[in-house]
Amino acid sequence: MIVEENQASKEEIPELEKLVKEKVRLAKKLGITGENASQVKGYESTDDFKRIEEIDKRLWELVK
Numbered sequence: 640m641i642v643e644e645n646q647a648s649k650e651e652i653p654e655l656e657k658l659v660k661e662k663v664r665l666a667k668k669l670g671i672t673g674e675n676a677s678q679v680k681g682y683e684s685t686d687d688f689k690r691i692e693e694i695d696k697r698l699w700e701l702v703k
Contacts, residue, residue: 655701662694 666672669682669691682688 655698658694658698658701662691662698665691665694 663672665687667676668679669685669687670676670678671682679685
């Protein structure tokens with residue numbers, strides 16, 4: 640039903656925005672983005688980086 644599809648779309652947008660904000664925050668924390676970014680040594684093995692990878696997978700699901 641169209642109403643159900645519209646409701647689902649509205650719910651996905653806040654999730655998308657939330658995920659993007661979280662990803663940017665984590666990337667800045669790890670020094671892999673932002674002004675004067677300086678990568679944290681070994682950032683690829685941190686839980687924060689693993690979370691970024693999880694976010695990427697979910698974002699792909701939302702936008703495909």
